Amino acid sequence: MVFATTRAKAKNNLQQREQKLAAAVMIAPLMATLVCLFLLPVVIVIGMSLTNWSMTSGSGSYVGLRNFKFVVSDERFWKALGNTAFYTAIKLFADTGLALFLAILLDKKVRGLKFLRIAHFAPVVVPITASSLIWLWFYDPGIGPFNQILRMLGMPAAQWLYGENTALLSVLAFSVWKGLGYNVILFLAGLQGIPESYQEAARIDGATEAQVLFKIKLPLLAPVTTFVIMMGIINCFKVFTEVDVMTPNHGPLESTLLLVSYIYDLSFVRGKMGRGAAAALVLFAIIFVLTLAQRAFTKKSVDYD
Numbered sequence: 001m002v003f004a005t006t007r008a009k010a011k012n013n014l015q016q017r018e019q020k021l022a023a024a025v026m027i028a029p030l031m032a033t034l035v036c037l038f039l040l041p042v043v044i045v046i047g048m049s050l051t052n053w054s055m056t057s058g059s060g061s062y063v064g065l066r067n068f069k070f071v072v073s074d075e076r077f078w079k080a081l082g083n084t085a086f087y088t089a090i091k092l093f094a095d096t097g098l099a100l101f102l103a104i105l106l107d108k109k110v111r112g113l114k115f116l117r118i119a120h121f122a123p124v125v126v127p128i129t130a131s132s133l134i135w136l137w138f139y140d141p142g143i144g145p146f147n148q149i150l151r152m153l154g155m156p157a158a159q160w161l162y163g164e165n166t167a168l169l170s171v172l173a174f175s176v177w178k179g180l181g182y183n184v185i186l187f188l189a190g191l192q193g194i195p196e197s198y199q200e201a202a203r204i205d206g207a208t209e210a211q212v213l214f215k216i217k218l219p220l221l222a223p224v225t226t227f228v229i230m231m232g233i234i235n236c237f238k239v240f241t242e243v244d245v246m247t248p249n250h251g252p253l254e255s256t257l258l259l260v261s262y263i264y265d266l267s268f269v270r271g272k273m274g275r276g277a278a279a280a281l282v283l284f285a286i287i288f289v290l291t292l293a294q295r296a297f298t299k300k301s302v303d304y305d
Contacts, residue, residue: 055271067278103187190224
């Protein structure tokens with residue numbers, strides 16, 4: 001009996017070792033990928049930010065926090081930060097508000113609902129470079145359709161991407177159009193996930209459709225709204241492609257200079273990789289703090305409610 005028990009324990013231990021070995025073998029490619037594509041680049045960027053490494057010389061020496069002091073004292077950095085903050089505030093307000101409004105409309109039973117849902121999501125699947133080039137033609141001051149419409153209405157043509165006061169707003173309009181469908185789908189999924197029994201109970205108690213919306217639907221959409229805002233902040237602070245395609249030289253008087261464009265300019269145009277790495281870490285810190293603040297504010301609001 002003792003021998004059988006000992007043999008069973010040994011067999012069990014052997015099976016556990018084999019399972020652990022199999023798990024280690026299966027997880028090894030994922031861990032190697034994470035180390036090579038995430039951990040190692042982060043370590044390299046942190047190390048590079050402490051040097052004056054330059055692309056022209058291909059070498060650099062340790063300079064401590066000098067690159068960070070340069071970044072926070074650079075007027076172009078603060079201009080890029082201001083443009084990015086303005087871009088983020090306007091896009092979050094317009095994108096979230098419009099997406100929620102359209103999702104509420106699409107949640108109704110109307111004719112052609114499937115087509116409308118596909119039409120709103122279609123811009124999301126179009127490659128951003130291709131759609132940026134199309135809108136670049138739309139904004140052309142001479143032959144662009146937008147100015148042709150303004151002329152037909154008897155209004156003066158606008159400069160759009162070629163005016164200091166309109167360049168960033170023009171890029172913003174494109175960005176809202178490009179990403180609107182994604183948020184619409186998220187809000188629509190959240191609305192359709194609300195149990196119908198909650199809404200019926202409210203209607204039986206005499207609640208109007210407006211009260212059902214503001215007292216039932218919107219509070220239950222809080223997790224989706226939090227996700228949309230959080231991802232919106234991150235995406236706005238790392239926007240680059242549409243700005244670089246539509247205004248390759250940062251627009252008139254650098255009116256479309258954003259933080260990622262500033263980092264790219266420092267690193268690959270001017271060749272100051274150390275300063276670019278420091279600016280990238282500052283951007284990471286800003287996004288991290290904003291994300292924590294947004295989550296804390298959301299949690300406080302939910303606890304208060």
